[in-house]
């Protein structure tokens with residue numbers, strides 16, 4: 301594999317070995333991983349028993365293997381799943397930090413792991429206490445007045461928050477028509493506004509990548525329900541005029557929604573509630589270290605000011621007259637329930653374990669280390685890659701592929717080439733305000749040694765882009781499946797195996813044709 305690298309081979313590991321056949325290729329007729337006991341009742345005909353429920357579509361032929369072969373196959377496949385436990389995950393905007401094992405230990409305590417959501421409140425005091433304490437911690441961290449833990453992800457938090465904004469304006473007699481969203485916003489923001497029935501008014505950023513105050517002043521009128529602002533923005537820049545932004549909105553009765561997915565840059569340093577934000581979501585699966593890979597489950601609590609409290613989803617945790625905890629359902633102005641039960645409770649435990657293990661000084665240190673790491677990468681890679689915005693970075697840094705694009709090498713090519721060096725790709729082509737964006741968020745989890753490995757790899761890739769562009773353009777080379785036709789994969793996805801019978805072994809080429 302050394303010949304696939306230009307220059308001196310690196311000493312870093314490539315984290316995975318993908319030398320594994322398809323399960324269909326491993327099959328041989330008659331092998332089984334099970335043996336059923338002799339029937340001691342009369343046999344029934346499944347088809348006549350199930351009627352219309354019998355599956356008639358073509359299942360093809362199932363692979364036939366022994367138990368150990370199946371276990372080995374899937375254990376090997378499981379190691380292909382790139383994870384934070386294998387190596388750095390520099391995806392920007394995603395805060396792919398380490399998930400401390402203490403979180404997992406606490407989440408597995410029997411009384412918590414096996415609590416049933418229908419348990420009477422009197423037997424759920426511990427669980428309710430966790431929800432209350434986590435709520436109090438998050439309220440303290442954000443500087444807001446109240447919170448719901450119910451939403452299951454950041455995007456659902458946005459949806460909940462904007463439903464509350466809508467209910468607030470409706471209660472005053474007019475839901476208003478528009479939501480202003482800067483052009484640097486995460487794609488979920490305009491989607492949220494649209495799904496809550498608002499028109500999206502696009503606000504252009506200024507040359508520093510920040511909100512243009514004059515433009516904002518011109519746009520805000522009595523039809524504007526809110527501004528949805530990511531702070532720090534997706535280019536990792538803090539909106540220094542955030543107070544003025546809040547004032548401009550409030551003067552016209554509009555609210556300030558903050559997309560708080562990037563709280564890893566603010567935690568312990570500054571509080572949105574103190575700089576004019578009315579409502580915001582947090583991503584526990586980003587900032588507060590709950591697992592994030594593999595699709596979750598996530599957790600996107602929404603914190604807000606007193607004025608929005610009546611509209612919080614139900615139920616809300618309350619303290620009874622006798623000091624015990626309970627759930628309050630009777631809230632006539634509530635936007636209703638947004639998630640089954642009370643939200644992803646297992647994530648609450650993990651986030652609370654993380655917050656308590658760190659304490660206020662630890663959380664502040666986390667923020668400082670995350671910002672330091674991003675700025676370290678910025679300093680090391682400035683010049684190797686173009687840095688489109690000169691404003692100081694917080695927790696993430698956005699480069700562009702401008703220098704490499706001259707040789708026909710694009711951000712996506714270099715992202716795929718990083719796979720050959722044993723890293724997950726950075727965030728490619730986002731944010732949209734930067735052409736050819738390369739967005740990197742190291743988080744506080746990475747040591748200087750790991751950051752240096754990433755720097756080495758990226759510098760080496762930049763050198764390859766000069767000397768041998770085709771090598772980068774055709775990457776990855778060390779994976780089992782190489783460059784895919786992404787357009788066809790997106791337009792004509794094949795979602796069900798229609799492969800040949802097991803007796804005709806597959807080669808990678810014939811498998812590709814069969815799909």
Ligand SMILES: *Cc1c(COP(=O)(O)O)cnc(C)c1O
Pocket residue numbers: 393394453454455456486488530534559561562583598600
């Ligand atoms: C991740 C992210 C979201 C969406 O959060 P999900 O939990 O993935 O739904 C929204 N906004 C920003 C800025 C984000 O980084």
